[in-house]
Amino acid sequence: MAEPTTTPPLLEVTGLTMRFGGLVAVDNLNLTAHGSDITAVIGPNGAGKTTVFNCLTGFYRPSAGRLLLRHPARGAVELQALPGYAVARMGVVRTFQNIRLFPRMSVLENLLVAQHTGLMRQSGYGVAGLLNLPVWRRAEAAAVERARVWLDRLDLLSVADEEAGNLSYGVQRRVEIARAMSTDPLLLCLDEPAAGLNPRETAALGDLLLTIRGEFGTGILLIEHDMSLVMRISDRIHVVDHGKKIAEGTPEEIRSDDRVIKAYLGEPEEEEIPPEVVQDLEAEGRL
Ligand SMILES: Nc1ncnc2c1ncn2[C@@H]1O[C@H](COP(=O)(O)OP(=O)(O)OP(=O)(O)O)[C@@H](O)[C@H]1O
DSSP states (O other), X not given: OOSOOOSOOSEEEEEXXXXXXXXXEEEEEEEEEOTTSEEEEXXXXXXXXXXXXHHHTTSSOOSEEEEEEEETTTEEEEGGGSOHHHHHHTTEEEOOSSOOOOTTSBHHHHHHHHTHHHHHHHTTTTHHHHTXXXXXXXXXXXXXXXXXXXXXXXXXXXXXXXXXXXXXXXXHHHHHHHHHHTTOOSEEXXXXXXXXXXXXXXXXXXXXXXXXXXXXXXXXXXXXSOHHHHHHHOSEEEXXXXXXXXXXXXXXXXXXXXXXXXXXXXXXXXXXXXXXXXXXXXHTTOO
16 A cells, blocks of 8 residues: 555445355455555455455355445446446456466457457447448557557567467466456456466566556455465455455554464364373372
């Protein structure tokens, strides 16, 4: 967080609940994310983190709760009522735990496909494109330029024409972020972006996310298991366990929170005294 902010949060999640049959994956969760912050959501495996992202980005319709986005041009937008494509159009974009690029398309094409909706809107939903009108050609050139800017920022220009599926895991992760950023998002939601990266790549990813937050003012919502990355770059951390929020605070506060330590490490087991020792102690009147 560059400076303490008094502006209302970009995203306000209230009472979010997601049930799958009898299982409550997310249980009455409240969470906020500011547009100028990196906000992390952490928690043990199965805590409900990805389900929160799936509700937020229109993949699931929540069982209950409100997902309010304060859009600078459109005002308050209730995301829980919108399908995925409409959420993306509002500027909330995501990457996935398992990389989801189009593997047989080039890196550049992957970035252009991501901008398709905006391109269609600007060109009269295809009519201008079919007629190859100047408005279409301008919109297309702007989309290619935006893609090139992000490929350059993420050091991907040299692989722009390569098939995405042929690239290493670490490079594909960067392509995913470039693809999301080329749509000019308000909020970038990253689901375990450091998974599969080596320590050098993870450090570079951290620098990149700080740049995106600082230089471009894009809010970042981050699910991540790599605690050194989370502690290094997050402004605020929400800790989820069994679908409920158990703690919230700065990295320093979270690091020393007993509930968080318990959620990750479990309760220490009670020392059990063997029965024969109990008998001896009782016989000697020491118990
Ligand atoms: N579509 C679904 N149908 C049924 N249960 C689901 C579904 N999606 C998630 N769950 C369950 O909801 C719970 C939360 O899962 P979720 O993937 O959100 O956890 P997570 O915190 O992201 O875990 P991880 O860190 O391992 O990715 C789990 O018990 C999971 O099995």
